Amino acid sequence: MRKVMFILTLMLSVMAVQAKTLIVYYSYTNNVHRIVGELSKQIEADVVRIEPAEKGLDYAANNYAIGSAQIAAIRNNPGDASSYPAIDPVNVNLAEYNCIIIAAPLWWSNMASPLQSYLFHNGAAMTGKKIGLIVSSASSGISAVEGDAKRLIPNGDFLAPSLWIRSAQTSNAASMLSEWLKTIKYSDLSGIENISPDGSNPTYTVFNLGGQLLGSNVESLQNLESGVYIVNGKKIYLNN
Ligand SMILES: Cc1cc2nc3c(=O)[nH]c(=O)nc-3n(C[C@H](O)[C@H](O)[C@H](O)COP(=O)(O)O)c2cc1C
Known part of the structure; x- marks a missing residue:
């Protein structure tokens, strides 16, 4: 009986340390949406899609005028909440997660503004968590998006490298994601194998x-x- 109790206690402990991952993303033309769909097949994670509060905006019209104006407002005044477009409420308790993967479209070299809005209000609650970054762009390099993520999550424990998937590579996302997960040693993050008793x-x-x-x-x-x-x-x- 004592032995059974001990084994039971042990199983509860090992289950107790299971890590949780959240994927947070925004997608206007659904490239990032498709990438996140592939990622969800490869890892256990909860998924949240950020949505702008104002519906029906055409961010690409007139040479991307609206997206451009939103990015310019943030660049001009990144510390002011009014620079960030309103988004729909997001119902998620960040305290439950130890790893957060941010998947972002690139807009004018920066992180798409609706996702910046979410991180502006919630980045502080990601302190100490593992942060992975996936960026989709047509062709521009992603260093300014990485800069946005680090500015908005100043105490995140960033996984390196970030993953850059160009729009034209979206159909290769599955293999790029699985390579990336190996590179960042994602499977080690759960910690389960590392604390499972071996005796x-x-x-x-x-x-x-x-x-x-x-x-x-x-x-x-x-x-x-x-x-x-x-x-x-x-x-x-x-x-x-
Ligand atoms: C407002 C706006 C600005 C963009 N600016 C750039 C840019 O500067 N460089 C670039 O390579 N792609 C740019 N793009 C293209 C997107 O990064 C690319 O299409 C991405 O795959 C979109 O992801 P989504 O389909 O999930 O929205 C821009 C797209 C929009 C809507």
């Missing part, structure tokens, strides 16, 4: 992000609040 007497050395030792056994995991911890040398999200 009958597992130890879990648990630190908080401030470097304080919180314990070194199964119980020390079970008694913690949900959040990000360093368990056996790996940063993981503990979902208790």
Whole structure:
């Protein structure tokens, strides 16, 4: 009976440290939408699509005039909330996720404005989380979009490199994504393999992000609040 209880306790602990990923994206002409569709087949993740509050805008009309004006407003005054276009409310609890993948169209070298709006209001809540960035553009390079992401999520733990998929490569997204996931070692982020017990007497050395030792056994995991911890040398999200 004691042994059964111990194994049960162990299983609960291992389940408890399962990591969660959120994909946040915006897409006007659905290239990023297709990319996210492929990504969702390859990883377990919740998905949120950002939508501008104002419907029916043609961002491409008159040589992309509306998109251009929105990007210019942000460039001119990036610290002012009124520079960012309104978006529909987003119902997601960022505290549940330890990895967030941002998938963005590029507009005039920058991140498309509706996605910037979301990050302007929520980037601070992504502190300490793993952040992956995927950018779709017709041809322009993505360094300014990376700059936007880092400005809007100043304390994100960015995964390098970002993934750049040109519009014409959208149909190759599946293979580009699987290569990218290997490059950023996405499978290591779950932490599950790294803390699974390999014997009958597992130890879990648990630190908080401030470097304080919180314990070194199964119980020390079970008694913690949900959040990000360093368990056996790996940063993981503990979902208790
Ligand atoms: C307003 C606007 C501005 C754009 N500016 C650029 C640009 O400067 N350089 C570029 O290579 N592509 C630019 N594009 C093209 C998009 O980055 C590209 O089509 C992307 O795949 C769109 O993703 P989506 O289909 O998910 O909206 C722009 C598109 C729009 C709508």
